[in-house]
Amino acid sequence: MRSRAFISAASSFRFSGARIRRASPWIGGSCQFPRRQFSYPRDLEAASAKPFYITTPIFYVNAAPHVGHLFTIILCDILKRWQQLKGNKAILCTGTDEHGLKVQRAAEKAGIDPKLFCDKGAAIFKELAQKADITNDHFVRTTDREHKDAVEYAWCLLKEKGYIYTAKHEGWYSVTDEAFYPQSAVQLYLDPPTGRKMMTSIETGSEVEWSSEKNYHFRLSAFREPLLEFYQANPGWISPEYRMNDVIQAVEDGLEDLSISRPSDRLNWGIRVPGDDSQTIYVWLDALMNYATKAGYPWSPGTDHAGGWPADCHVIGKDIMRFHCIYWPAFLMALKLPLPKHILTHGHWTLGGSKMSKSTGRVVDPFQALDRFSSDVMRYFLARDGRLHTDSSYDNTRIISIYNKVLLGALGNLSTRVLRGKKWSVRGAVERAGNLPIQEWEEGPCSTFYHNTLSTMPAAVESGLDSNNPRMALRHMEASIHSANRFFQMSSPWDKALTFAPGVPGEHVDKIVYCAAEALRMVGILLQPFMPHKAKMLLDQLGVRESRRSFEYCQVGCDLEYGEPMISLGRGHEGALFPPLSSDE
Template sequence: MGAPLFTFVFAYVTTPIFYVNAAPHIGHLYSMVLADTFHRYWKLRDMDSIFATGTDEHGLKIQQAAAKQGKTPQVLCEEVSGTFKDLANAGNVQYTDFIRTTEPRHKVAVQTLWTQLLDQGYIYKGHHEGWYSVSDEAFYAENQVVQGADPVTKEPCKVSMETGSRVEWNSEENYKFRLSTMAPLVQNWLRDNPGVIQPVERYNEVLASLSTPTSDLSVSRPAHRLGWGIPVPNDPSHTIYVWMDALTNYLTVTGYPQVDPRDPGYKGHWPAHTHLVGKDIIRFHSVYWPAFLMAAGLPLPKRILAHAHWTMDKAKMSKSRGNVADPYQFLQDLGQDGARFYLVRDGGMTNDADYSMEMALRRYKKELAGQLGNLLTRSTSPALNPTGTVPQALYVMEEGNGQEPKGLREKDRALYTSISQLPSQYEKHMEEGHAGKAVAAVFDMLSEANRHFSDHAPWKLKETPEQVVLRSHVVWWAMEACRTAGILLQPVMPERASRLLDLLSIPPSQRYWKDLGMGKGWRRDDGAPEGDQGLVTLPPSEVLFPSRKK
């Protein structure tokens, strides 16, 4: 299987922190589950991985939403932030840190970074004017806006080319970051590291956006207009702009500034291995954030992975259209792991994915219940495995010598190849940011395993000594396929995959990447020869994926 394509000891994956001006939706659940899948994958590989998600709680939209509801911004943030944490827990998202930008530790990190950039001359006070979007809380240059229509009222107006949000001309005094100075350095970094933004379509878009001169970036707002945020150090008349505030959360989680990656002998999780973001905020993460970090002399992230969005009936989900999927109902209808499986399996990376409960149930029935669950049930049932133990193959597997087992039957060759090659295929897909393709590869192997099982029709074999041995052989292949799938599906379906491995009597210590490979299953520590599985007893068989209907 070889070493990982990325060689590192510490892994750190992040979701974007979610804005608390509205309740969480299925797109938020997708981001959290996808990031959790990568986090669990690295833990499967026995790496020291941390995973951060959380909420972005400052900005004009929060201030306005709170005023509209007759609440203080802090009360609103407390309420809505809790719903994101609840959704993460409902989806079995195993974050190691839930960061909130209203926490004192984050204020310290943001003001420290600001002061460093100011002291080094990258932040200055100036006059700023341009096309401003209230919903994006961002200024846009002339070449970043077009004539369009207001997303809500539909009246003609200028809109952002990137987000489609309405913009209006605005002029004010604020602090600015020298993005014009840093943009060429970011451009060179991207050219030198073509895999740093995935998928490649997003990389090309960002690189193309840097081909024209870049204006300096407004990084504060007058406090009289925006009071809900972190004050500019030594100038309380200004509030730090939400994007510099929000992006710094990734550093806060690692202990910055008390733990500084620039210190000699630093051993920690920065830089992040993967910033997982939605495609609509790719510029903030792949231009502004690297520019801030470069200016501060901090290491840059290894990968920015931008996923696409979920639509319904090929249209963007919207409450006004009535095409919004309730994430809690979704989890209830499919079960926790069934929902996670569908999100990872069908979620879009390059192109938007169209949410369909019908398709989700079809995936559940055909792949989870039909391929994986059915193969497990048939191979462990008393009818085909009356002893309730793990049978032996006709030959001893010798993993690691680069050769197939001696006496490999031609009828077993296709399944042997499929199981043997799966870990490297899975690894390649995961480390290229395509978790859905990794899952698909597992089910390609299971499809071959089911074909192998059906072709041999063990239920038709007679009770002669030769056919009893052959039946045990066929059952062993099915169990080995299920064992391999169970190990590799743990990052996606942690609870059901764990139960599958329980039903195969695989101890927790043998459920890691190191345990993949023919002949590595059901190892014993009692001095018995390697590969002697005959005494491993299985628990009673059960239905792993019960029927589900909408």
């Protein structure tokens, strides 16, 4: 989905005075800016060129990451790399959410200073991103000075515009979810192992406790109609579609004003409300601003697009939709900032039928999985089996099965048979068959594979990735790989190669080898966002130049200069693209 220009809030900013609690190089004082009418567009077409900007949610540091976190950052990285493959500048932001009562209590339990606790947690998530070959441009921490300044700035603007007021707030509060719930959203629950009765959130199952306190509120109720108007104008804003319908229903049912601060004597680990040290800013208002922070908010006039804002895609788990699809756009509307172009939601990963959760201990250690299977294999598995519409099940035996049947048995098998063939030369086949006129492919034994597989695969994969669905894209690639194997086996070039002219097996064999090599070349190009190391190895084996590995060259006959391997093809398992796993257990 593309986005039309929103009126830039930056152009209306006038920095003046010095009333804000803490000075910074760029924060103005009183936030007394000229008011401008801000109309929300009926569509989201881009106004000007800007980097593609994609974000993960920022992850809590109160416990170690699990494979669900790995899935989210890999999904984002694939979509970022895809944009780069098409020649577009792309920016990926990830990071850690380090404020809130949950983190405060975890640090207290660990007996260490909250900042030191957060430093250790952030380092673990950074290590995970590096180990999974994530090409993030930013790693935001909500304890960063620039983030604190941006949050304080946004608070000041919201207050100046009249969207923040003080009131007594009562309700059921979940420390785990960092959220209040109305009476209609909680239930009495009997914990089977302990027999303890407790109140829990119906939505998340997290325990809640009654809270009554005076704090600041955001006039969320004022944005019911603007939000519904925006949803109607942009029906594909949230995917999958049925989750968009859930959000619309929730807003249509009515919005209550949102408590956006907590008493500092209860929550001291966070950003203080500017001018009122007795209150700490609500963690979700704090956390959501990270997306704009790393895009350079608040922007100097004319530079709002330089950092990528508005975001092209927020990738989130289905359990945090309310915050990203209702609260976040309302905050942005109040700040007169452009809304993100798309919210991509995905299901959870389950283990033994239950959702993976740090709080319950039902997790798969992503570091162990990466060590065992490699980053490329884990990236492929998670992208292939990770579902957007429903939850996905993690199983080591499933990874092994996919590796053996698809990667080793199909793609690896095809590359070995084509590249190591002794009766033909890939380079010779490319030179001789690659220059044949299109009429030569209209009939004959190679014509069906040429037109039905080679000519259609790039567009099918492009469609999947452009719709933010790597799983669909991989399915198209796999279908093409299996089709190429069947074609090569049924064509049996080893039986048709002529022997009277060494290196010249005949036109029929040249066409067979060329078609199979083209399948490998295009799959190698398209696999780069998914398996960067293995894709590079395959393209090196084929001898594809670095300058010819972009999507621009992913069409039949677009590159006729490959065929001489850049690396050793090896023998047996040595040098094979996908050698057998060391253990199938």
